[in-house]
Amino acid sequence: LIVGLLFGVSKLGFYDRAHVFAQMPTGAITHTIASVTGTVYARYQNSREQLSAAFRRALRFILRSTIPISLLLVVEAPVLVHSLIKDKWLPLVPILRWMLLYSLCRPVQDDINALLRSVGDPKRIIRHYGAQFGFLLFATPLLAINYGAEGAAMSMSIGAVIGIGVALWSCTAYVDVPWTKTLAPPLAAGGAALGTRLLATPMVESLPLLAGGFVGGAILLITYGLVLLAIERRALLDEINTLYTAARTGGKF
Numbered sequence: 001l002i003v004g005l006l007f008g009v010s011k012l013g014f015y016d017r018a019h020v021f022a023q024m025p026t027g028a029i030t031h032t033i034a035s036v037t038g039t040v041y042a043r044y045q046n047s048r049e050q051l052s053a054a055f056r057r058a059l060r061f062i063l064r065s066t067i068p069i070s071l072l073l074v075v076e077a078p079v080l081v082h083s084l085i086k087d088k089w090l091p092l093v094p095i096l097r098w099m100l101l102y103s104l105c106r107p108v109q110d111d112i113n114a115l116l117r118s119v120g121d122p123k124r125i126i127r128h129y130g131a132q133f134g135f136l137l138f139a140t141p142l143l144a145i146n147y148g149a150e151g152a153a154m155s156m157s158i159g160a161v162i163g164i165g166v167a168l169w170s171c172t173a174y175v176d177v178p179w180t181k182t183l184a185p186p187l188a189a190g191g192a193a194l195g196t197r198l199l200a201t202p203m204v205e206s207l208p209l210l211a212g213g214f215v216g217g218a219i220l221l222i223t224y225g226l227v228l229l230a231i232e233r234r235a236l237l238d239e240i241n242t243l244y245t246a247a248r249t250g251g252k253f
Contacts, residue, residue, distance in 0.1 A: 015149045017085070018095040019156075021077075022103040025069045030107040033058055034114050041118035045174075052175040055115055060182055062107050064236070067190040068224040070103040072217050075197055079213025098150050101157035105164040112167040115174065124170040132163035185231045193224035 037058045044050040073080065077093045109128070116124050136159045143151030171177075197204075197220040204216040229236060 011149050014089065014092040015095055015152060017089060018092040018099060018153065021073065021080075021092070021096050022099040023106065025073060026066045026103050026107045029062065029065055029069070030110045033062060033107075033111060037111060038114045038118055041115050045119045048174065048176070051115075051119075052177065055111075055171070055175045056177055056182060058111055059108065059177065060186075062111055063183065063186045064228065066104055066107050067186045068193065068221055070100055071190055071194055071197075071224070072220055073103065074100045075194070075220060076213045076217050079209055079216075082209060083213075095149050095153045098153035099156055102153075102160040105157075105160035109160070109164050109167050112164075112171050115171055119174050121173075124167075124173075128163045128166035128170060131166045132159045135159045135162050185228060188231065189224045189228035192227045193220045196220070196223040 037054070040054045040058075041051060044054055074097045077096050078090060081087075081089050081093060112128075113125050116122060136155055139158065140152055140155040143155045145151070147154060168179075197216055200216065200219050204212040204219075206212075207215060
């Protein structure tokens with residue numbers, strides 16, 4: 001609404017399409033996970049130990065899958081836009097890139113919401129959404145006026161980080177999570193993958209657009225997978241197998 005009022009329908013169209021792009025891949029993951037975790041969380045709501053174990057597994061899976069997808073979406077955005085919706089939409093690329101943190105935080109927040117609903121505490125959901133809304137209410141107009149539609153996207157990402165901070169704090173009332181062990185490996189792998197991809201930029205840009213996008217995406221994803229595997233090794237494979245088993249057996253971890 002603010003983007004439309006300040007910059008017109010054309011800019012609003014770019015912003016809306018960037019917002020859709022930012023949600024699509026991670027939203028699909030959230031939908032898949034939520035079909036399992038809601039049942040699991042409700043089943044274990046009276047056992048903090050089992051509930052914590054289930055939440056940790058789901059959170060680890062979400063982080064480890066959404067980080068490379070979000071990075072791929074942002075880094076290779078020009079190729080994806082060119083291939084899927086044509087060059088006239090290329091102005092949405094910088095807007096989409098500012099939505100990276102929003103794209104990363106949304107699936108985690110949705111999983112925390114599923115946890116809080118399952119334990120019968122929706123008031124905490126209202127609390128972290130309220131924190132986001134309060135920030136966006138004041139920050140979005142200011143950032144949009146100063147930085148355009150990119151500023152509005154920036155406010156979405158900052159608001160998402162604020163909301164996820166409150167949400168993670170809220171869920172500690174019901175689960176115990178080793179935050180460093182949970183968050184550090186995928187963030188480190190993501191940083192290494194992004195750094196490697198940026199170093200390869202001159203080589204990637206020397207290729208035709210589609211070939212460059214394919215090679216650049218492959219560099220990013222392979223680096224991410226190798227670094228994450230090097231850090232976590234057997235634990236990563238065990239948790240993937242556990243989640244696969246849960247999906248096949250209707251939520252039995």
